[in-house]
Amino acid sequence: MKKAYVHGYDQRENIRLQDQASTLVELLHSDTFYPAGSKVLEAGCGVGAQTVTLAKNSPGALITSIDISEASVHEARNKTAAAGLTNVQFQQADIFNLSYKPESFDHIFVCFVLEHLPQPVEALQTLKKYLKDGGTITVIEGDHGSAYFYPASEKANKAIQCLVELQQKAGGNAMIGRELYPLLQQAGFNSVRVSPRMVYVDSSKPELVDGFTKKTFTAMIEGVRESAINAGIIEQYVFDQGIKDLYRTAEADGVFCYTFFKAIGIK
């Protein structure tokens, strides 16, 4: 997997993740809270963008947050400490090679992780081993094929498609959101429920125009400019016009739509 497509490895990506987390927290996380005393595994915490929200929403839960990157774990640890949170412990670990005993956790939380994995079903099956019977798994993913906007733009679609193709080449899937239902079913979870979380942005919502359309989504697409042009996926002028067209959707008469998917399954 290419480094550039694993969250949290460069500063620009970090800022984007922070912008995303602070503007989308309520939409994505407000209905996730775990009982006091429950043991929760956050698999793939990255730089802790979601960890702070997770720990705040469930102050009595004991959260174990892991990531494959030692640097990300370090940053996540600092972030939760700065927020005064004491209910999270961190560990550098690989989802496919964990040292916990089976059924160590009451609940598992996985956010913006499966999109990077070549074998998402196997990852879910592996995590399931560490979950107690009756425990829940919560999975949140975006879907870049869910982005549409006004004014519509073929060049903007092509710029977005660059990220989809690069992520695919890196073994990931940028359109995984729509697949959460079959993925959790294939991994053997029961009572799977998927809840789409659509971000609808028009100029009556200036905080989302700035925080989501510009600083989260368009910035993310802009972030693959050099990789996409160097890989020969797109011509420079097409990409650049596509980005301009995405910013155009942030003007007074523009509209931007994107959907995240949140799935819950029971072991």
Next chain:
Amino acid sequence: MKKAYVHGYDQRENIRLQDQASTLVELLHSDTFYPAGSKVLEAGCGVGAQTVTLAKNSPGALITSIDISEASVHEARNKTAAAGLTNVQFQQADIFNLSYKPESFDHIFVCFVLEHLPQPVEALQTLKKYLKDGGTITVIEGDHGSAYFYPASEKANKAIQCLVELQQKAGGNAMIGRELYPLLQQAGFNSVRVSPRMVYVDSSKPELVDGFTKKTFTAMIEGVRESAINAGIIEQYVFDQGIKDLYRTAEADGVFCYTFFKAIGIK
């Protein structure tokens, strides 16, 4: 405008509209109700698919439902009579040539109409004349560019695009849903709020798999098969495979997503 793209002119389309209305009623209409005694204009009632719900939800309101087609008005009248509703009066009339006095209505309701009009802003401006100051307009439209699904299929996308192109040739806009915010603003309405209504379908919701994915959306696309092939927009085998791929999304591991947009503005 081609007859085939104005709802309510053939029987197959009627059945589709009924299926749509009965499975989507709650999603689209449950938050629309008008006070007793208020005068409501339903502009473009078609065969009355929405009229019955509108009249039931607001039993004390006095609803005037109009459509440009006398045949549709006749069918709508029969439908509300069969439902035992007495608070609706019907009239054959053209939105652009109404005989009401200005400011005759407290509220206006427009559902699945603007998508067929070459001049949607002008239609909204015209309707606004008949609305009292402080009255609301409610507009509901779909957006065929909002459809995506698992498994993804390029041929299914092309089949959907046929309907978009045919509707465009007929002077309409099948992707108008995302534009409701700027359209209502341009027509001079105030405090415009748009609420997307996403239909998310997986096999845990069998009634939507049957009622929406198959009988509403895919049936609608299937309905333009001959027009699309005759117009040379698509090759027959591509269209037919696209339709198969849409039905494929209705299987146990399939997912289908579509979004309607509901806008409210104040005069």
